[in-house]
Amino acid sequence: MSLRLQAITREEHLAFIRTRPSVSHMQVPSWGDVKPDWRAESLGWFDERGQLAGAGLVLLRPLPKVKRYLAYLPEGPVIDWHAADLAERWLAPMLAYLKSRGAFSVKTGPPVVARRWSADAVKEAIADPTARRLADVAATTYEPGAEEVAERLRRMGWRRTEPGGEEGFAAGQPRYVFQVPFAGRSVEDIHRGLNQQWRRNIKKAEKAGVKVVRGGHDDLPAFYELYAETAERDRFIPRPLPYFQRMWTALTAEDPDRMRLYLAHHDGEVLAAATMLTVGTHVWYSYGASTSRKREVQPNNAIQWRMMTDAHELGAAVYDFRGITDTLEESNHLLGLLRFKAGAGGEAVEYLGEWDFPLNRLLHKALGLYMSRR
Known part of the structure; x- marks a missing residue:
């Protein structure tokens, strides 16, 4: 019936x-x-x-x-x-x-998961010169x-x-995403799951004095300045600033923790910024932005680690990095982003x-x- x-x-x-x-x-x-x-x-x-x-x-x-x-x-x-x-x-x-x-x-x-690839399986697929797409690589688990x-x-x-x-x-929405399972894991477990490069970069950011703080509606223009720079660098069409202001107003009115903004500061300069969304026990890294300046102080790893620890504190069962490319070709400019996300030690996930x-x-x-x- x-x-x-x-x-x-x-x-x-x-x-x-x-x-x-x-x-x-x-x-x-x-x-x-x-x-x-x-x-x-x-x-x-x-x-x-x-x-x-x-x-x-x-x-x-x-x-x-x-x-x-x-x-x-x-x-x-x-x-x-x-x-x-x-x-x-x-x-x-x-x-x-x-x-x-x-x-x-x-x-x-x-919202139905079809297949999952462990971070190690993704790493091997990227290194395999014969692998063209993630879809063609044997999955770690089939749902x-x-x-x-x-x-x-x-x-x-x-x-x-x-x-x-x-x-x-x-x-439309990404079919392939990268997620880090948090359920039943301590922050120490999650940190151990990061690859060596991630752990090194987090430590490097701490030593350099990178400070990650939570922002509010008034900090969205600072986020947007970096986001526009990122769009030009990574060759995508940016959404306008009012979109993010509308998003902030709408989502936080429904739940104060629905949307958060994080900014990574170093010597009085904002080097990276990111938005985080939460519904129940699912947390998403939504939009990220960074400048090409001072990359050596690793603000991107610092901001992600702060968001991950805050997500864990909120009771997250999964930290979701959102979309990844399915293409494993070295010529694809999105491959670097896949490498970065895979370094967090989670799994690539394919939805239907x-x-x-x-x-x-x-x-x-x-x-x-x-x-x-x-």
Whole structure:
């Protein structure tokens, strides 16, 4: 029997999230306030007893000139993805509801892990001249049930998003991330798990007098200055400063610890800055920024170690470095970032990726072509 799906209040949504150990920061009600170009709505799945059994934040993006929407549930919704009746009980009511709201296509990101590679396995893969992509390297562990979830989605008519391709709207959330498990580990255990370079750099930063402090809304321009420099250096398009100010205001209003800002100072100069997000026992390193100056004092390792120890103090079960490249080619400028994250001693994690369901095939295809040509 399918569940009843309806819009719920932010308060109901937040109360449900508090009952879960881990929910993506993109599935909390305040995330909708960060995205003003989208209309946000909290959805609730109710069981036969009228109890809230699942929830999701859907973002609705209007198509120019017509009252039709792309419906997007980033890294969600929070439902029982491993249910044998996933399609009929959970997803069919969602598609019917969103179609009634004018959605022509639905994009979702199941928070389902498929494979994991240990830090050592990643290191070996990078060193192997024959390895081209992480996806082609044997995983350390395969998560049971992940392939069944993917198969259920395919049978229902969902298609995995290919970033930039005709089937996908654009590169969405990362399919590959790097995480350090904290559950049941002391700070000393976590420190021992860092590679030698990380431990050396943390000590070097301490000796050099690098001081990592927590900042607030007024420190966002200092963060942004470094972030803009980082964007130019690493060849990506930066988000504007108001995005981060809006993010701070929205997330901290919902929970004072939802978003934190850290700055690494040395001799009166800010050398690095980073934002940290927390939902339940999951902590993310969200955005990082640094200058090319004084790299020898290792502000990036210092700021990460402070964030990791603070995350541990908050009761984190996992510290999430977010996206990594799947490409192992030396020519890829993102490989250095993978090496840096792998040095923290955790594991590379592959999720099932994002999936599209075209409710109106013509509009879905038209938008896919438009996005691929941008």
